[in-house]
Amino acid sequence: MTDETKWEPFDASRYLNDEETIAEYLRLSMDDENPDIFLLALADVAKARGMAHVAATAGLGRESLYKALTPGTRPRYDTIKRVLNALNLRITVVPSAPAGT
Template sequence: MQKDRSHDDAMAELFAQDPAFATAYLNDVLTEGEPADLMVALRQLAQARGGVPALADKAHLNPTQLYRTLSPTGNPELRSLTAILAALGLRLAVQPVAPAA
């Protein structure tokens, strides 16, 4: 019998198994999702990479604040977001948007 697990756990497992998928997923969320979706995806990626406390240590951020930041209502400063992404081995990039036809 298969054990039930949360969506967050399933996504974290996928992200741990396939880092390229995780990167593509985050890009999709940035392109088409809401800010809350990005915070959830980053929390799931943090879980895949050892958990929020490990990420907080690597990003030099307060773990309690990082839990709040990565909540669906989180609104990180650019400095925090940059630190989080760097600790995950990622970075922000700016790309042109195709003009509407």
Template sequence: MTSIKNMPRFDAADYLDSPEARADYMAAAFEEGDVAQIRRALGTVARSLGMTAVAEDAGLGRESLYKALGETGNPEFVTVLKLMKAMGLKLSALPITAE
């Protein structure tokens, strides 16, 4: 019997291997509307691409990126826009429809 301690840790970043997968992942986080979840999703997508590369492409320091996306982070909107662009993603607006 395999112990849960010996099971590999699941990391969504390991599966975000295409622009479409990264876009879908971020779209799901935005759909939820939870700020903490959006911050975590940004971090997951950044890790999938490599934090150093994303930080450089966004014009941010690596440590600043980790701080902004950490559990107590609160990235400014301009930082979110820079990160999205560096990750090959863009924000768009859709009308709210009755479900």
């Protein structure tokens, strides 16, 4: 008997179908010390929303968007902000621990 199970690579973008899930996914990715994790998560969200649409809304070429969200790159803040705006998202800063602790 042979095992003919076919496995597909996991694609997080298939599960990013509502605002709360997307926000939590990105929030958790920002908790990782590796900045590439956030870029990968942002790419997943852009893919879920339609990479060409996100690129056009952000004022970027589709290939430029792929390149900016590739692990190892260091995209400019302006680029990340434009992508977040195109996704109708924003980053909020909160204290990580109470003052004085």
